[in-house]
Amino acid sequence: MGFTDGIKEPQKTKIEHELKKFCRYNGTVYNAVTFLCMKLLEGCRPEKEENEPHCKRNGELSKPKILYRYTGPDQETYFKLNKIQYNFVCYLIENGLDTEKAMLAYDNAEEARRQTELEEKARQEAEERKQAEERERIHRMIEEQAQCIPLEEKEIVDRIFVDLYGEEQPWNYSMVALIHNLDDPYCKEEIILRLHNQNKASTKIFECITGLKLPTSYHERKHYIEGLTVADFKGMIQYKPQKKRKEKEVQKEEFYVSERTPEGQKWTKVIGEPFTKYGVDMFISYGDGKVSIFCAEAGMKVCDGKTKTECMEKLKKVVDDRGKELFLRTIKDVTKHIYETIGTNPRYRRKNEDV
Numbered sequence: 329m330g331f332t333d334g335i336k337e338p339q340k341t342k343i344e345h346e347l348k349k350f351c352r353y354n355g356t357v358y359n360a361v362t363f364l365c366m367k368l369l370e371g372c373r374p375e376k377e378e379n380e381p382h383c384k385r386n387g388e389l390s391k392p393k394i395l396y397r398y399t400g401p402d403q404e405t406y407f408k409l410n411k412i413q414y415n416f417v418c419y420l421i422e423n424g425l426d427t428e429k430a431m432l433a434y435d436n437a438e439e440a441r442r443q444t445e446l447e448e449k450a451r452q453e454a455e456e457r458k459q460a461e462e463r464e465r466i467h468r469m470i471e472e473q474a475q476c477i478p479l480e481e482k483e484i485v486d487r488i489f490v491d492l493y494g495e496e497q498p499w500n501y502s503m504v505a506l507i508h509n510l511d512d513p514y515c516k517e518e519i520i521l522r523l524h525n526q527n528k529a530s531t532k533i534f535e536c537i538t539g540l541k542l543p544t545s546y547h548e549r550k551h552y553i554e555g556l557t558v559a560d561f562k563g564m565i566q567y568k569p570q571k572k573r574k575e576k577e578v579q580k581e582e583f584y585v586s587e588r589t590p591e592g593q594k595w596t597k598v599i600g601e602p603f604t605k606y607g608v609d610m611f612i613s614y615g616d617g618k619v620s621i622f623c624a625e626a627g628m629k630v631c632d633g634k635t636k637t638e639c640m641e642k643l644k645k646v647v648d649d650r651g652k653e654l655f656l657r658t659i660k661d662v663t664k665h666i667y668e669t670i671g672t673n674p675r676y677r678r679k680n681e682d683v
């Protein structure tokens with residue numbers, strides 16, 4: 329009867345559960361709402377009384393207890409109520425629902441409201457079924473038309489997918505069929521969904537089939553498509569493949585590393601990527617799933633890691649921790665020791681001979 333309309337969960341559910349409980353009175357079973365309304369019409373009125381605190385056995389005073397009751401017309405008999413029941417009866421009185429006429433009027437209005445809600449729900453469900461059937465019909469139509477689009481349009485789609493993704497994807501011929509049916513609301517909605525920023529292929533297909541240039545942002549693109557019709561198309565244009573940026577060719581050269589083998593320490597040839605850092609010739613070597621940085625002349629490994637970036641960061645840390653001066657002196661001492669042990673690095677021996 330509107331008692332819980334302004335109450336939030338979970339309190340609302342708790343109150344409704346309490347008012348749905350059943351009780352037996354004079355051999356008849358009622359739910360709480362029916363019983364309370366019936367007694368209200370018979371002249372009962374809600375009252376509450378706050379008892380004085382009494383002394384407990386341990387000498388402490390108890391908290392005052394509130395007694396809720398439903399007093400009969402004779403002012404002598406009463407029913408005990410809980411707080412929820414008491415508040416409900418007070419609500420009925422305060423809102424003028426304490427007469428049979430008012431209660432019947434409310435029940436009739438509530439029944440009419442529920443009937444209206446049921447009718448609206450049925451109407452919405454019927455409308456949703458109709459829309460689903462129409463979507464299914466459009467979907468079948470698009471699938472059929474996608475198989476029959478002109479060869480030149482298929483070639484455009486194929487070139488776009490080969491250029492962007494390296495393979496043809498014939499299933500996307502449906503985008504062309506959707507474009508031809510742009511004036512249909514369902515097709516327009518599907519086109520807008522496909523033309524998001526990550527779907528470069530659909531964007532290129534749309535521009536080539538229609539001859540129209542789409543805005544760069546998705547929000548602007550969506551607004552543009554919403555106001556577009558098939559009559560606005562300028563005509564098909566050919567797809568121009570994107571100019572792919574040439575990757576910078578990494579220079580690779582022969583280097584030698586000093587390593588211990590069963591036959592003793594010796595120079596071993598490796599292929600590396602040369603660079604100079606801190607005035608020292610170095611190179612990067614790739615192998616065994618890791619990346620390593622070596623001093624070129626000493627053939628000595630400085631550090632290794634999973635990536636080139638990680639190695640460069642470790643190299644910087646080695647130099648920062650030791651200091652550049654100590655780092656350079658260590659390399660010079662190691663190079664001298666290795667040369668005394670196994671001879672000059674072959675790479676630098678050839679350079680000296682060339683000189």
